[in-house]
Amino acid sequence: MDSFLIRGGNRLKGRVEISGSKNSSLPIMAACLMAGGKTTLKGVPRLSDIDSMIKLLGALGCDVYRHDANTPALDDGPSLNGPLDISITDETKSVAAYDIVKTMRASICVLGPLLAKRGQAVVSMPGGCLIGDRPVDLHIRGLQKLGTEFRVEKGNIVGTVPGGRLKGRRLYLGGAQGPTVLGTINIMCAAALAEGETVIVGAACEPEVWDCATLLNKMGAKIKGFGTPELHVEGVDNLTGVEHRIIPDRIECGTFMIAAAITNGELELKNCNLDHLVAVVDRLDEVGVRISRENGTIFAASARRLNPVEMTTQPYPGFPTDLQAQLMALLALGDGISVITERIFPDRFLHVGELNRMGGRIRKDGATAIVQGVKELQGASVMASDLRASAALVLAGLVAKGTTQIDRVYHIDRGYEKIEQKLRALGADIVRVKEK
Ligand code: EPU
Numbered sequence: 001m002d003s004f005l006i007r008g009g010n011r012l013k014g015r016v017e018i019s020g021s022k023n024s025s026l027p028i029m030a031a032c033l034m035a036g037g038k039t040t041l042k043g044v045p046r047l048s049d050i051d052s053m054i055k056l057l058g059a060l061g062c063d064v065y066r067h068d069a070n071t072p073a074l075d076d077g078p079s080l081n082g083p084l085d086i087s088i089t090d091e092t093k094s095v096a097a098y099d100i101v102k103t104m105r106a107s108i109c110v111l112g113p114l115l116a117k118r119g120q121a122v123v124s125m126p127g128g129c130l131i132g133d134r135p136v137d138l139h140i141r142g143l144q145k146l147g148t149e150f151r152v153e154k155g156n157i158v159g160t161v162p163g164g165r166l167k168g169r170r171l172y173l174g175g176a177q178g179p180t181v182l183g184t185i186n187i188m189c190a191a192a193l194a195e196g197e198t199v200i201v202g203a204a205c206e207p208e209v210w211d212c213a214t215l216l217n218k219m220g221a222k223i224k225g226f227g228t229p230e231l232h233v234e235g236v237d238n239l240t241g242v243e244h245r246i247i248p249d250r251i252e253c254g255t256f257m258i259a260a261a262i263t264n265g266e267l268e269l270k271n272c273n274l275d276h277l278v279a280v281v282d283r284l285d286e287v288g289v290r291i292s293r294e295n296g297t298i299f300a301a302s303a304r305r306l307n308p309v310e311m312t313t314q315p316y317p318g319f320p321t322d323l324q325a326q327l328m329a330l331l332a333l334g335d336g337i338s339v340i341t342e343r344i345f346p347d348r349f350l351h352v353g354e355l356n357r358m359g360g361r362i363r364k365d366g367a368t369a370i371v372q373g374v375k376e377l378q379g380a381s382v383m384a385s386d387l388r389a390s391a392a393l394v395l396a397g398l399v400a401k402g403t404t405q406i407d408r409v410y411h412i413d414r415g416y417e418k419i420e421q422k423l424r425a426l427g428a429d430i431v432r433v434k435e436k
Contacts, residue, residue: 001435004394004431005403006400011263021247021248021249022045022049024246030109032062035240037087039215047414087241094121101125105126108182110123111123113189122156124157142200143186147167168194184203187200192239198235199233203230206315254280261306262330263398267301274293279314287306305335306330324388328352328355338370384408385411398428
């Protein structure tokens with residue numbers, strides 16, 4: 001298990017290219033299980049979660065090939081990586097086994113596409129994870145409404161479609177915590193090949209749903225209303241492979257905005273879509289961070305004084321849970337008391353204890369954290385837990401006095417492409433210590 005050693009205190013300055021979205025790439029790769037011919041995906045980041053999805057698609061009879069970076073014929077825009085070609089070679093496989101699913105919950109995204117295209121699926125039941133219970137009941141309920149029969153067998157979800165084809169209908173997909181992002185994508189994928197029309201009421205509106213719907217429509221699907229809570233899907237008989245560029249990673253972009261703010265730096269962010277970050281920009285503006293856009297480049301610069309704020313995580317277009325920990329690291333140095341409430345994953349506060357080890361003064365009260373700003377953080381040995389909590393520790397380490405050692409950085413490698421290289425290029429003193 002690798003570690004990061006960060007010597008804090010350097011102002012970050014310069015230009016950084018934001019990668020394609022991990023959370024868009026994963027369900028989109030799974031959606032390729034439904035298309036005949038070859039699909040070419042551009043901007044898919046190089047991350048361990050992507051490697052897991054490649055392995056899973058391989059086990060499900062797909063051939064996945066990564067081109068070299070800057071492959072001329074395919075290079076029509078920003079990309080740190082070569083495009084990914086996905087084509088199906090064997091449609092008899094339908095088992096997503098535990099050894100892959102346990103490493104990546106997004107494996108559940110293959111359920112809808114497999115049922116729609118192959119009429120059956122066996123997906124190991126994802127367990128809980130560090131950020132909470134994370135049930136998949138809404139995925140199951142939605143697919144049941146389209147005609148799937150489910151049973152649980154030896155820890156696996158076993159789904160079969162009597163007659164081989166799902167049937168469209170009107171259904172409600174909201175849960176106690178609001179809409180489900182991957183659940184919406186799973187049902188939308190399944191509905192794309194179902195017989196007749198499906199209306200998903202209470203659909204998630206996240207840009208990742210929009211991106212997957214755009215891909216499916218290019219493939220021949222008939223989906224309307226994506227980006228709104230009511231999705232209309234007219235089922236078609238088949239889908240065909242296409243070329244598609246993945247949207248920029250809004251969470252990585254927000255993380256770098258906060259990196260500029262916390263280090264009192266100035267960053268130029270390339271390949272971002274500020275329209276996906278309106279709530280984030282709103283909160284950062286309140287804190288005093290200056291964010292502006294000029295000719296497709298985003299500029300983020302810190303204010304000397306960090307104002308305390310209140311923030312509640314919400315489904316899109318609200319403030320994303322995936323940036324809650326990073327904002328907390330910033331507010332730990334705010335000039336007063338901030339209040340952060342987590343409405344999506346009420347237990348997602350593993351970073352609180354670690355930030356406090358660095359001198360933070362944060363108290364958790366149920367799903368709320370009360371953050372009393374301090375003048376400085378100090379370097380310490382801390383443990384990366386979930387992906388975004390780990391990003392918060394990196395941000396804290398960049399500004400802390402002395403050296404911060406972050407263990408178990410494989411969590412960060414799941415979701416931030418080349419993070420230490422990107423930060424080093426901006427002036428950070430960060431090195432990866434490889435496990436011997
Ligand atoms: N929920 C249910 N039942 C379900 C599904 C979800 O009760 O069947 C609940 C969840 O427990 C949660 C809420 O609904 O309280 C929303 O969860 P959602 O289903 O939207 O989460 P997800 O689709 O599994 C994706 C991202 C997460 C991100 C959430 C929320 C991917 C691969 N994952 O998960 O990303 O936090 O949406 O925006 O897209 C991350 O990147 O660090 C990460 C955890």
